[in-house]
Amino acid sequence: MLVLVFLGLYTSLVCSGRDISYFQSWESNETWQYHGHEAEVATGQVHSGGLNRSFWLARSIVTGEEVEDVLSECRTSEAAFGQDVDSIDGLPLFEMKLMMKAEAIQEGSSLVSRVLRPLATDRLEPFVRQQLNDCPQCFMCHANIRRYRMFERMAVMPHMDIDAFATVVVALNPEEYLGGLYLTFPDDKRRADQREYFSLKAGDIILHRWDLNHGVRIYTGTRYSLFMWFTKDEASCAGKPFAWFEKAAEDGDAEAAFSLAIRYTGSQWAVGGKDAKKALKYSKQAIKGSVNGMYVYGLLHEMGDLVEKDIGKARRWFKKAATHGHVIAQYKLGLQCLMGDGGPQEIEEGLQWLRRAAELDHMEALMKLAQLEMGQGGVLPANPEKARDLVRRAAELGHKAALQLQLHKPATQRKEL
Numbered sequence: 001m002l003v004l005v006f007l008g009l010y011t012s013l014v015c016s017g018r019d020i021s022y023f024q025s026w027e028s029n030e031t032w033q034y035h036g037h038e039a040e041v042a043t044g045q046v047h048s049g050g051l052n053r054s055f056w057l058a059r060s061i062v063t064g065e066e067v068e069d070v071l072s073e074c075r076t077s078e079a080a081f082g083q084d085v086d087s088i089d090g091l092p093l094f095e096m097k098l099m100m101k102a103e104a105i106q107e108g109s110s111l112v113s114r115v116l117r118p119l120a121t122d123r124l125e126p127f128v129r130q131q132l133n134d135c136p137q138c139f140m141c142h143a144n145i146r147r148y149r150m151f152e153r154m155a156v157m158p159h160m161d162i163d164a165f166a167t168v169v170v171a172l173n174p175e176e177y178l179g180g181l182y183l184t185f186p187d188d189k190r191r192a193d194q195r196e197y198f199s200l201k202a203g204d205i206i207l208h209r210w211d212l213n214h215g216v217r218i219y220t221g222t223r224y225s226l227f228m229w230f231t232k233d234e235a236s237c238a239g240k241p242f243a244w245f246e247k248a249a250e251d252g253d254a255e256a257a258f259s260l261a262i263r264y265t266g267s268q269w270a271v272g273g274k275d276a277k278k279a280l281k282y283s284k285q286a287i288k289g290s291v292n293g294m295y296v297y298g299l300l301h302e303m304g305d306l307v308e309k310d311i312g313k314a315r316r317w318f319k320k321a322a323t324h325g326h327v328i329a330q331y332k333l334g335l336q337c338l339m340g341d342g343g344p345q346e347i348e349e350g351l352q353w354l355r356r357a358a359e360l361d362h363m364e365a366l367m368k369l370a371q372l373e374m375g376q377g378g379v380l381p382a383n384p385e386k387a388r389d390l391v392r393r394a395a396e397l398g399h400k401a402a403l404q405l406q407l408h409k410p411a412t413q414r415k416e417l
Contacts, residue, residue: 020219023183023196032058034126041131047187048213049255050289055208056131061123062170062203066115071172073111074145074224081147088159089363091398094152099143099228102237116143120228124168124205128230131207132166135230141237142229148177149222151406153398155361156216157327158184160292162259164229165236165244166209171200177221181206184213184325186291192325193360210244211255213292217361249282254289257282261296265306276306287317294321295329302332315342322353330357331365338379347379358390366394367402 026042039061045052074096083092097105104112120140128138141164148154161167169181181198185191195215198206208214216225231237232244248256261282266274283300286293298317301310315336321329330353336342337350351372357365370390375382394402 020179021194021196022199026057029056032061032127032130034123034130037061037123039127046183046185046212048185048211048290049253049258049293050187051211051253051255053209053212055206055212057198057200058127058205058207059201060203061127061205062119064203066119067170067172067202069115070111070145070170070226071224074147074172081145086156089157091153094147096145096147098145099140102139102141102234112143116140116228124228125230128166128168128207132209135165135232137233138166138230139232139234139237140228141231144227146225146227147222148216148218148225150396151398151403154218155397157361158186158213158215158325160213160255160259161208161210161229162245162262164210165232166207166230168228168230169206170226170228171202171204171206172224172226173222174200174202174204177218177223179218179220180216180223181225182215182217184215186213186324186326189323192323193356194325210259211248211253249285254286254293257285258290258293258296261286261293265296265300265303274306279306291321291324291326294324295326298329298332311336311342313342322356325360327357327360327362330354330360331362331368334365335368351379358393361397363394363397363399363402366390366397367399370394 023044026044029041029043032039032041039058041059042057043054044057045054047053077096080096081094082097083094085091086093098112098116099105125138125140129136132138146153171180174180179197180200182195183198185194185196195217200206216223236243245256245259249260261279264275264279264282279300283293283297287297294317298314298321300307301317302314303309315333318329318333318336322333334350334353334357337346337353339345339350351369354365354369358369367390370387372380373383373387373390391402391405395406
C-alpha cells in the first residue's frame with residue numbers, strides 16, 4: 001500500500017504543552033476532475049465495528065473567494081450563532097443555520113444562494129457521488145456553520161453523524177487555531193485514547209459517511225467550520241432519512257445496529273419514541289462489534305426503563321466500552337467504582353477512569369475531580385490549586401457551572417490563559 005505524505009502533513013506538533021498527532025496514512029489517489037474543476041484527493045481508513053470505514057481529503061476544492069465570503073459572513077454576523085442544545089452533550093451549539101431539508105434558513109439565505117448552492121451543484125454533490133459508490137444520488141440536505149472558541153465551546157466528544165448518510169466538512173480558517181477535527185480508533189485497545197487530527201488548509205474538505213467515529217477539539221484560537229449533511233437522495237431528505245441504517249444492520253454492521261438501538265431508547269435521537277423490543281434487539285446486535293453498542297447496552301441496564309435494571313451488568317459493559325476509549329463509559333465507570341455501584345468499591349480504579357475521561361475532555365469528569373480535589377468525601381487530600389485548574393479547564397470547554405465559578409472568582413485568582 002502506498003502511503004502519501006500529503007502536501008505538508010506531519011505526525012505531531014507540540015504547542016503550549018499539547019502533543020497533537022496528525023493522521024498521515026493516506027493512500028494515493030487520482031486527481032479528481034469535473035467540468036473544469038480539479039482537486040488532489042487522498043483516501044484514508046479506520047477500523048470500527050469490525051469493518052473498514054473510509055474517508056476522503058480533497059485539497060482546495062473550495063476556492064479562496066468562497067472561503068472568504070463564508071468567513072466574512074461569520075465575522076460580521078456573530079449574533080447569528082445560536083445556542084440550540086447539542087444532542088451529543090447538551091451544550092450550546094453556537095451554530096449558524098443555513099439550510100434545513102434543502103430549504104434556506106432566512107438569516108442565511110443570501111450566503112446559500114451566493115455560495116452554497118453553486119458549490120454543491122458544481123463540485124460537492126458530483127464529488128460525493130463519485131467517491132461514495134453506494135450513493136449515486138447523494139443530495140445536500142442540511143448546511144450549517146459552527147463556531148468553536150474558548151469559554152464558549154472548544155470540543156465535541158467522539159460521535160457519529162447518524163442524522164446524515166454522509167458529511168462534508170469545509171476547512172475555513174485552520175491557520176487561526178490549533179486542533180480541529182480528529183479521528184478515534186475504537187477497535188484498537190492500544191490506541192483507545194488516541195486522537196489523530198486532520199492537517200488542513202483553507203478550502204480543503206473532509207468527506208465521510210455516517211459511520212466514522214470522530215470529534216472536535218481546539219486548544220487555541222477560534223475555529224469556524226462549514227459542514228453539510230447529505231442524504232441518499234432528495235426524497236430521503238424530505239422524508240424518512242434513516243432507512244440505510246436498517247439495511248446496514250441487516251447486513252451485520254454493528255455500528256448501524258448501535259445507531260438504531262440509540263434511536264429506540266427514548267434519547268434525544270429517538271425516532272418514533274421508545275421501543276424496548278427494538279432497543280434490546282439492536283443493542284444485542286451492536287455489542288458484537290461496536291464500542292458504542294457496548295456503551296448503549298450498559299446504558300439500557302443502568303436506566304432500567306426499557307429492560308430490567310441491572311447495575312452490575314451496566315458496570316461490566318461500561319468497562320468493556322471504557323477500555324476501548326469510550327469517554328462517557330469511562331466517566332460512568334469511574335463514578336460506579338467510587339460509589340461501589342454494581343460491584344465492589346474501588347477508589348483507585350475509579351479515580352483512574354475519571355482521570356482518563358478528563359484527559360479526553362469529559363467536562364463532568366473534570367468537575368467531579370475538582371470536587372474530589374477539594375476534599376469532598378475524603379477521597380483525596382484537599383488541593384485547591386488542582387481543583388481550580390480542573391474547573392478552569394472545564395470552563396474553557398464551555399461547562400456552565402465552571403464558567404460561573406470563573407466569572408465570580410476574584411480577578412487576582414483568575415489564571416491568564
